Amino acid sequence: MAEVKRALDDARVWWNGEKAKTGEVWTEGSWIKLLQKMVSNLAIQNTASIAEQLRERWLLEADFRAYDDAVPTLNELKSAGFKLIVISNVSSSKNLKTYLRKAGIPNCFDAIIASGDVGYEKPNLEIFREALRMLNIPASYVLHVGDKYEEDYIGAYNAGLKALILDREGLCKDKQCPKITMLTELVNLLL
Numbered sequence: 001m002a003e004v005k006r007a008l009d010d011a012r013v014w015w016n017g018e019k020a021k022t023g024e025v026w027t028e029g030s031w032i033k034l035l036q037k038m039v040s041n042l043a044i045q046n047t048a049s050i051a052e053q054l055r056e057r058w059l060l061e062a063d064f065r066a067y068d069d070a071v072p073t074l075n076e077l078k079s080a081g082f083k084l085i086v087i088s089n090v091s092s093s094k095n096l097k098t099y100l101r102k103a104g105i106p107n108c109f110d111a112i113i114a115s116g117d118v119g120y121e122k123p124n125l126e127i128f129r130e131a132l133r134m135l136n137i138p139a140s141y142v143l144h145v146g147d148k149y150e151e152d153y154i155g156a157y158n159a160g161l162k163a164l165i166l167d168r169e170g171l172c173k174d175k176q177c178p179k180i181t182m183l184t185e186l187v188n189l190l191l
Contacts (some may be wrong), residue, residue: 001128003042004038006041007039007041007042008038010037010038010041011035011037011038011041012178014034015033015034015037018033019056025115025119025121026089026090026091026121027092027116028055028091028092028095028116030116031055032048032052032055035050035052035054035055036048037052038051038054039051039054039161059095062099062101062102063102064099064103065103065104066103066104066105067168067183069182069183069184070103070105070183071104071105071106072184073183073184073186073187074105074183075106075108076109076187076191077187077190079106080190080191082190083111083135083137084108084109084110085109085110085112085113085134085135086100086112086113087113087127087128087131087144088114088115089115089121089122089174090114090115091114091116091153092114093112093113093114093117094099095114100112111131111134113127113131113134118130119166121151122146122148122152122156123150123151123152123154123158125140125155125157125158125159126153127155128155128156128159128161132159139159142156142161143161144156144161144162144163144181145164145165145183146163146166147166147167147168149165149172149175149177152165153165153175153177159178164177164178164179164181165177165179166179167179167180167181168181168182
């Protein structure tokens with residue numbers, strides 16, 4: 001297993017270098033390229049076929065878990081009439097829906113936006129603008145909550161949205177931005 005992990009880690013380093021050079025957004029095709037590179041690093045033949053099989057297995061076998069406060073908070077906000085949107089740097093909305101379902105997150109979203117579908121990743125302003133276009137909502141009416149300072153807070157803020165960081169582990173304590181440590185804090189802030 002250590003050899004497989006090393007091959008995957010090396011493939012991720014390779015992908016990050018390619019992304020830095022080309023600006024390529026994470027898509028289904030990117031996923032396949034990464035897995036092909038991993039398989040190639042293991043000196044296995046027929047990389048394309050094996051990479052496709054690995055991608056399919058990943059969706060079937062990956063274990064996703066929501067934090068305990070996620071579902072109650074989403075349900076309470078939805079019941080209060082808030083529109084809920086997911087914006088994620090993932091390969092496709094199809095995969096994102098699978099991840100959410102496997103994590104036990106209910107289908108309570110008015111829009112699901114995957115970077116691989118729209119061609120932009122957070123923190124690019126365009127992915128946030130796509131969310132605004134989809135729901136026809138002005139930026140000043142939107143609060144974006146995310147756990148990554150650059151991707152979520154800076155990206156949303158620069159797109160004109162209100163933004164805050166979900167900082168469960170105190171990783172952003174020195175950042176000058178609004179923060180919460182649990183999703184349930186949103187209920188008190190918004191209701």
